[in-house]
Amino acid sequence: xxxxxxxxxxLVLHAAACLLLLAVVPLIGPSLDVPSGDFILWQLxxxxxxxxxxxxxxxxLSGAVYQxxxxxxxxxxSTVGTLAGATLGxxxxxxxxxxxxxxLPAVAVAxxxxxxxxxxxxxxxxxxxRASMSDVLLAGxxxxxxxxxxxxxxxxxxxxxxxxxxxxxxxxSLPQVGYKxxxxxxxxxxxxxxxxxxxxxxxxxxVAGEEVAATQGVSIARVRALALGAGxxxxxxxxxxxxxxxxxxxxxxxxxxxxxxxxxxxxxxxSWLYGATLLVWCDTLARxxxxxxxxxxxxxxxxxxxxxxxxxxxxxxx
Amino acid sequence: xxxxxxxxxxxxxxxxxxxxxxxxxxxxGDFVALVGPNGSGKTSLxxxxxxxxxxxxxxxxxxGEELRSLTPKRRAAGLAWLPQRWEPSxxxxxxxxxxxxxxxxxxxFRVAAAAATRALDRVGAADLAERHLDELSGGxxxxxLLAAVVAQEAPLLFFDEPANHLDPQHQIAxxxxxxxxxxGGAGVLCVTHDINLLAHIDGAxxxxxxxxxxxxxxxxxxxxxxxxxxxxxxxYLAEYAEFKDGSVRHFYLRAERTPGAFEASGGEG
Numbered sequence: 001x002x003x004x005x006x007x008x009x010x011l012v013l014h015a016a017a018c019l020l021l022l023a024v025v026p027l028i029g030p031s032l033d034v035p036s037g038d039f040i041l042w043q044l045x046x047x048x049x050x051x052x053x054x055x056x057x058x059x060x061l062s063g064a065v066y067q068x069x070x071x072x073x074x075x076x077x078s079t080v081g082t083l084a085g086a087t088l089g090x091x092x093x094x095x096x097x098x099x100x101x102x103x104l105p106a107v108a109v110a111x112x113x114x115x116x117x118x119x120x121x122x123x124x125x126x127x128x129x130r131a132s133m134s135d136v137l138l139a140g141x142x143x144x145x146x147x148x149x150x151x152x153x154x155x156x157x158x159x160x161x162x163x164x165x166x167x168x169x170x171x172x173s174l175p176q177v178g179y180k181x182x183x184x185x186x187x188x189x190x191x192x193x194x195x196x197x198x199x200x201x202x203x204x205x206x207v208a209g210e211e212v213a214a215t216q217g218v219s220i221a222r223v224r225a226l227a228l229g230a231g232x233x234x235x236x237x238x239x240x241x242x243x244x245x246x247x248x249x250x251x252x253x254x255x256x257x258x259x260x261x262x263x264x265x266x267x268x269x270x271s272w273l274y275g276a277t278l279l280v281w282c283d284t285l286a287r288x289x290x291x292x293x294x295x296x297x298x299x300x301x302x303x304x305x306x307x308x309x310x311x312x313x314x315x316x317x318x
Numbered sequence: 319x320x321x322x323x324x325x326x327x328x329x330x331x332x333x334x335x336x337x338x339x340x341x342x343x344x345x346x347g348d349f350v351a352l353v354g355p356n357g358s359g360k361t362s363l364x365x366x367x368x369x370x371x372x373x374x375x376x377x378x379x380x381x382g383e384e385l386r387s388l389t390p391k392r393r394a395a396g397l398a399w400l401p402q403r404w405e406p407s408x409x410x411x412x413x414x415x416x417x418x419x420x421x422x423x424x425x426x427f428r429v430a431a432a433a434a435t436r437a438l439d440r441v442g443a444a445d446l447a448e449r450h451l452d453e454l455s456g457g458x459x460x461x462x463l464l465a466a467v468v469a470q471e472a473p474l475l476f477f478d479e480p481a482n483h484l485d486p487q488h489q490i491a492x493x494x495x496x497x498x499x500x501x502g503g504a505g506v507l508c509v510t511h512d513i514n515l516l517a518h519i520d521g522a523x524x525x526x527x528x529x530x531x532x533x534x535x536x537x538x539x540x541x542x543x544x545x546x547x548x549x550x551x552x553x554y555l556a557e558y559a560e561f562k563d564g565s566v567r568h569f570y571l572r573a574e575r576t577p578g579a580f581e582a583s584g585g586e587g
Contacts, residue, residue: 071407130372130373201421204418205421206407207407207408208404208415208466209401212399213421215390215398216398216419216470217421218390218421219389220390262408262410
């Protein structure tokens with residue numbers, strides 16, 4: 001197989017294809033030719049599309065960045081404890097009750113704080129110059145296990161309604177009415193994505209290993225802190241609004257590599273674009289596939305993502 | 319003129335004394351051949367010189383400035399390194415890898431790619447530019463890394479057994495290239511176990527031979543030293559002999575008189 005099947009296709013063409021795929025999504029579904037058509041289009045489908053794109057893009061890009069940083073194709077946005085922290089925060093509110101803060105759902109605020117808090121713990125380990133990336137990985141696993149244990153403990157004390165709410169939250173979903181979520185996600189995801197996109201050169205140098213990259217002029221501690229910090233911030237905002245959506249961060253970088261993008265100048269922006277497209281289309285499936293209602297998008301990403309990942313990886317080893 | 323100087327430098331790793339009392343200078347036009355048994359601290363010394371051990375003791379200065387106070391980019395402008403082992407995490411195209419060695423320079427990719435092409439040409443690997451790392455043989459990979467060091471355009475170069483895994487012809491070509499780099503004004507420090515390869519460097523007689531044992535410098539002489547075989551014998555606890563083929567010196571190990579590292583207890587540092 002020609003290794004760069006689409007490698008020569010320009011970023012602009014990929015971007016155009018992705019934008020087209022995104023733009024048709026609001027037109028899919030029950031006809032808009034009804035009295036409430038305008039409302040459905042502009043207050044339901046378009047904001048949902050925007051949230052899906054911002055979240056999917058951020059998750060896909062952070063997956064690519066984490067995989068480069070850890071030099072490991074299994075790293076995901078959850079590797080440094082971000083998702084476990086969000087889940088713990090959300091469960092606190094779901095189980096112990098809580099209203100709203102700053103005009104935002106308390107669940108989202110708590111999930112965001114939990115995600116940022118636990119990621120900061122792992123980041124503190126990463127910022128130590130002598131820590132190796134496997135130390136950081138271990139810290140991420142330790143934090144994730146501890147948070148999961150606490151979450152399970154919380155659920156044990158909960159009543160059945162809270163348990164159902166927790167299960168619903170943990171599957172992840174994108175339903176939105178109006179633009180509140182878009183406006184809150186926009187600054188976090190854009191800042192996070194922009195910072196990560198700017199790391200293409202140092203991440204590419206890191207392919208040679210941390211020591212070699214350091215002698216070529218890469219400031220290892222700074223790149224680590226920037227990549228993990230920016231990634232955790234963006235992912236925390238996404239998870240806070242939409243729950244822990246599985247597989248996008250793990251799958252998308254492998255998918256984009258399968259398309260022939262090997263250099264980080266291409267891999268990073270394409271991971272954003274295809275992450276956005278993938279999540280939005282999974283969400284479209286989620287609202288169409290079950291006529292009685294809709295599935296949580298996390299179910300669709302996991303159900304399609306796992307076989308897709310296996311396919312991509314199996315095909316790569318010629 | 320760039321100069322690296324170590325004064326009474328040392329290093330402990332995990333409570334173990336790896337280097338101690340090291341004083342050494344490397345300047346433009348110098349060629350230092352670093353020799354010594356496995357585990358004697360050669361690689362650790364190179365990493366100390368490169369600033370990879372901020373916890374090191376003593377003084378390591380680049381052009382008079384404390385190495386650890388310099389930014390990674392300033393260090394990369396002075397020092398480049400070909401490590402002994404290198405494990406890329408992804409099968410990038412060769413040209414990208416060589417171009418990435420110019421990280422310290424703020425330049426558009428096409429400038430870096432042009433420099434990378436020249437560097438590949440210099441090591442006779444221009445035909446590898448479009449290949450991916452996982453398609454290369456060990457020898458090809460070694461030449462690509464050599465090109466990366468050349469592309470970094472640092473004045474002081476550190477090579478850790480650069481002819482490892484190479485066939486004899488490529489070994490000689492590699493050492494000739496090191497000689498050319500030195501002739502072009504670079505300062506070269508090269509770890510080697512094969513003293514005979516030094517003969518292929520232009521101006522070999524001026525090469526400084528530094529021998530390490532148990533983290534210390536125990537031999538410091540010139541390649542032209544008539545007693546070099548004796549020095550090597552004491553360094554490696556083996557018996558080296560020399561014969562001359564015209565003006566070319568050959569060193570060889572008198573196997574029948576050498577116990578071998580496994581028998582010589584305490585032989586490993």
